[in-house]
Amino acid sequence: VALHACGVATDMVIEHCIKTRASFVTCPCCYGFIQNTSKFNFPKSEQFKKTLSYKEHMILCRFADQTAVQLPPQRRLIGKQCMCLVDLDRARAAEERGYSVQVISMEPESCSPKNNMIVGVPT
Numbered sequence: 001v002a003l004h005a006c007g008v009a010t011d012m013v014i015e016h017c018i019k020t021r022a023s024f025v026t027c028p029c030c031y032g033f034i035q036n037t038s039k040f041n042f043p044k045s046e047q048f049k050k051t052l053s054y055k056e057h058m059i060l061c062r063f064a065d066q067t068a069v070q071l072p073p074q075r076r077l078i079g080k081q082c083m084c085l086v087d088l089d090r091a092r093a094a095e096e097r098g099y100s101v102q103v104i105s106m107e108p109e110s111c112s113p114k115n116n117m118i119v120g121v122p123t
Contacts, residue, residue, distance in 0.1 A: 001024070001025050001026075002024070002025075002026040002027065003027045004027055004028075004029040004112075004114065005026055005027065005028055005029065006029055006030035006033055007030045007031070007032075007033030007034050007035070008033070008034055008035070008037055008039075008040055010026045010028040010090065010118070011034075011039075011040050011044070011090065012039070013026050014026060014090060014094060014118070014120065015039070015040075017120065018094060018097050018099065021122045022122075023119075023120060023121045023122065024118070024119070024120045025117060025118075025119050026117065026118045027106065027112075027114070027115075027116065027117050027118075028083075028086075028087060028090075028114065028116060028118065029112075029114040030065070030114075031061045031062075031064035031065050031082075031083060031086055031114075032061055032062050032064070032065040034058070034061045034086070035058065036054065041054070042054060042057045042058070042061075042089075043057045043089045044089050044090055044092075044093035045089050045090075045091075045092035045093040045095075045096060046092075046096060047089075047092050048088075048089040048092065057086075057089070060082050060085055060086055061082075061086055063078060063079060063082040064079055064082035064083040064085075064086050065079065066078065066079035066082070067079040067080055067083065067113040067114060068113055069113060076113070083114070083116050084103060084116065087103045087116050087118050088103055090118055091103050091118055091120070094118075094120050098122060098123055099120040099121065099122055099123060100120065100121050100122075100123050101118065101119065101120040101121075102118075102119050102120075103116060103117070103118055103119075104116070104117050104119065105117070
């Protein structure tokens with residue numbers, strides 16, 4: 001379980017769980033801090049690699065951070081959609097490695113502007 005795992009911390013938790021074939025529940029945050037590292041390259045899934053370049057993925061991550069309650073509703077909606085795409089890439093990458101994964105939102109939505117959850121179970 002990882003609550004508000006900033007940037008690639010979410011990916012570190014998911015990777016550790018995949019290596020040990022453990023289930024995981026992560027709540028990502030700080031999407032703007034996601035970047036290629038010695039351990040991770042983005043996009044992560046084969047599906048997203050066919051569609052997005054690294055630079056386009058980084059732009060998506062920057063927009064995913066635009067969910068603060070002070071922002072206009074339309075901008076927050078775009079931020080939420082970008083969050084979902086970044087997390088869908090993470091989910092697809094785990095599915096490619098033998099997991100059943102869902103990206104869902106915590107409720108009530110007001111609990112956090114970063115309210116996505118990625119839930120994975122080995123198949």
